[in-house]
Ligand code: UDP
């Protein structure tokens with residue numbers, strides 16, 4: 001039997017890392033491989049990197065040309081992998097993401113294990129995981145171990161640390177009707193779902209050596225996806241891989257000008273493109289909602305909400321709603337005047353709330369709520385943190401809010417999905 005390895009590399013908008021990933025394949029000590037470079041309609045910078053490698057006849061390139069509106073329909077890399085798997089000619093199969101590098105001896109070391117143990121069908125190795133911060137520097141690293149033979153490799157072994165015999169694929173397809181399950185709910189753990197499919201037939205044999213290094217960048221899907229609710233929170237500053245900043249407002253994202261840099265810098269939420277692209281692009285905003293502003297001529301402070309300015313009636317209301325003076329942004333008088341008036345924000349000492357301001361956190365009973373668009377939404381503390389809602393919650397009793405509806409909770413979407421999966425872990 002031959003020892004040709006089919007490597008499937010999925011790529012999306014990580015030009016510099018992608019280059020390292022490709023180089024890591026080209027520099028393998030074992031030369032009998034084919035690389036399927038599956039690009040998910042990346043930007044020009046990424047395409048330019050890809051072009052420089054296409055002279056190598058061992059590299060097959062495919063571009064999905066996926067439209068943004070279609071991106072959220074499947075777990076994209078699983079869809080791309082399934083496509084590649086129908087063309088492979090290797091005896092072994094191995095997967096690679098665009099932010100991971102194989103160490104030079106990876107293929108040869110893995111093949112050696114298969115050679116020594118003809119019964120082995122799937123192997124996995126240790127992995128170095130490097131976290132990269134916003135400035136592109138290495139923040140920390142750790143090692144994923146290869147502790148032993150795994151009958152339930154899901155959630156333990158990374159996408160890029162496995163090699164399996166090609167024959168296994170047909171068994172998987174026969175039983176499950178596809179190779180990888182590309183259902184969109186598995187976006188964050190499609191590899192684990194596939195490992196559990198492989199595990200219905202074979203165990204994973206360990207290789208006690210680090211054979212790949214993966215880089216977790218701030219916009220990698222897992223990081224960007226952490227603690228993301230299924231509906232994003234209005235008034236948040238958000239950005240995708242193109243780094244353009246938007247403010248969210250009910251299904252629309254409005255471009256935010258450089259002028260507001262001091263406001264959004266350090267509190268822009270990185271959102272995976274497929275999620276972000278579900279929000280249509282609106283007009284660019286003059287003054288983003290949920291900002292505190294003040295003109296030069298009067299002492300009045302206003303809270304912008306729904307495109308209107310709400311005057312904060314007194315100091316008591318200002319403190320009650322946990323507004324902070326440092327968050328007040330100075331605007332021109334004529335600019336302020338061009339914003340239509342909204343309901344003023346007042347607060348009597350009775351504690352009864354009439355027309356409270358939006359995007360404020362409340363502690364009711366022991367639960368955290370976000371008041372938004374006229375409703376109190378239960379919100380997970382991790383979600384609140386992820387969306388830079390750092391305000392000290394306003395403690396009130398249920399009695400005081402009973403006239404308001406309770407809205408849909410903001411909870412981490414993937415935590416819920418994973419809880420429902422019935423996958424065993426060794
Ligand atoms: N990916 C893709 N299409 C997309 C987003 C991501 O094909 O729209 C690929 C990406 O190139 C990578 C894999 O999916 O190979 C996993 O993405 P990422 O590395 O961002 O996620 P994480 O490392 O956090 O799991």
Ligand code: MG
Pocket residue numbers: 097099215220221
């Ligand atoms: Mg990754």
